[in-house]
Amino acid sequence: MQAKANALSQGFIRCHDCGYLVKTVNQPSSCPRCDSPLHARHPHSLQRTTALLLSSFLLYIPANIFPIMIVNQFGVGEPNTIAGGIVELIDSGMIPIGLLVLVASILVPSSKLIGISLLLLCAHFRWQVNARRWTTMYRVIAFVGRWSMLDIFMISILVDLVNFNGVQIIAGPAATAFAAVVILTMFAAENFDPRLLWDNQQNL
Amino acid sequence: MNITHYDACPECDLLLNPNTASVGEKAHCPRCGLLLSRPSKRSVERTFALSIAGFILFFPANLLPMVGITMMGNANTGVLYSGVVALFNNGMIAVAAVVFLASILFPLVHIILSLLISGHLYFNSPNRYLAHWMRWMHHLDEWVMLEVYMLSIIVACVKLMSLAKLEFGWGLYAFIALIVITTLLTGNLDNDLFWQRIHQLSNRNNNAS
Incomplete structure (x- = not known):
């Protein structure tokens, strides 16, 4: 052999x-x-991944602009965006939890979008790279993807628990967009075939 | 026919000699470093036992209250599914569906599948759906998000801690136990071994009939 x-x-x-x-x-x-x-190889790997990735890029915009949850206090609604929620956590002194949410809902999704784009470019333009390192990057992207659901689950818990006459938390429109981003990028990572990175390397 | 004496790495397609890692060892792909296999001791028996435990724990984890909250004299309790209901009543149907699938339905289906598969292998009883079940379970793996849900419970509780009084219920303890069980389950399930056993069983069944 x-x-x-x-x-x-x-x-x-x-x-x-x-x-x-x-x-x-x-x-x-x-x-x-x-x-x-x-x-x-995964059928139409690059096309499918590109399509899913473009959709997630588009949805990533409303996910960050619109409020992800709205805190209703005695009739006055206070909308919270993803970034706003983190700033609030850090302001109130809950720094470790704030950092955790920062990683899960901002750093992970954005670096995933960039990472998958780089992987696609690398596979499409047959860049000669250290394929082992790039495969590791792919593995990290595929592994961390699901942890971004943290924010979505948290909203479902908060919406359920904080439901009183005076104070209410309701989910905002960004929640749908954000959940879609997480799921689409998970599908994108699943559809990308890391073996394409290796196929393109001329001298291994 | 079709018996090959080689193996291939799923992520870099390197042709390999069949993996001979024994229990307690790890086999990595020499080219891309992927963990190829980590055989575990008595994989079928352990998977079967853990699936039974997980299936039983699933019910208290889903039905008993997890977190109780008291705020300005009002009390409220949360169960695993009540978050889904609350989102649904908010009109966030898509998000409610995602939460339902990732935290309730997929974990349940995953445990039932692993119970069915390991049960059939344990009792050596062939079933023509074994390969299908195994494939479904493989595809579901990534979408079972219990541990992510656990982390969100922690974050949500920390957020609420300063504003309200929180109490933890038996549902939460059962949920934590369920996460431990499912983690052990994925660690003990030896994919290669399961596929080999399924193949043997179906061959034996075909020869007998």
Whole structure:
């Protein structure tokens, strides 16, 4: 066996669902072990990821401009944007929690959007890069994505708990946009095939 | 036919010799560093036991009150699903659906699937849906967000702490236990082993019939 060979170039396809290695000679369309459709690489990986990424970029704007929740105190509504909520937490001395929310709802989504864009550019323009480092970046992006749901869950808890005659918290329009951003970027990361980064490297 | 003596890395497609990591060892891809496998001891038995425990805990975690709040003389309690109801009543239907799926439905389906799969493997009883279940569970993995929900409970409580009096209920303790169980479950579930066993079972079934 050659030292550093791609499975595909040696005539094998790895089943995406169960990990079974199938010979491509017979051109099988589905995995003999788990029956899921076989693809050498995720089908239309770059197109799908780009489409999902563009939608999340667009939704990211309303998610940050509009209030994510509104605190109603005795009839007076005080809208809170994502950034406003963090500033409020830090102002009231809850710095660690403020930083946590800052990371989960601002740093993670924005660096995810930038990171996936870079991965797409790298795969599309066949940049010669340290593929191992870029794969690690992909792994980090795929791992942290779900933690951005923190804000959405928190709103659902606050809306439920703070529901009194005098004081009420209601969810704002940005909540829908933000949830959509998180979910779309998760799908985008799922659709990106890191093996494309390796396929493009000429000297490994 | 189709028996190959190689393996491939799922993230960089490096052709590998079949992984021979034994219990307690970790196998990493030499090229991209991906954790390929981390076999665990008695994976099927442990997964089965943990799935049963998780399934049982799911009900108190969902039905018992988690957090009680007292503010200006008024009291209110929160259950896992009441957040979904509150969002729905707010008119935020999409957000309510997402919260419902990620914190209630997907965790439940995930536990039921792992219970079904590990139960069938434990009792060596073949079922033609085993491969389907295994695939669904694999796809659901990322969408089970119990630990994220736990962190939001903490953040929400810290936010409310200065404004109101909070009390923690049995639902919260059951929920924490459920998170511990699901974390152990994912750590103990040996994907390669499960797929091999499913394959063996279906082959044996095909040969017998």
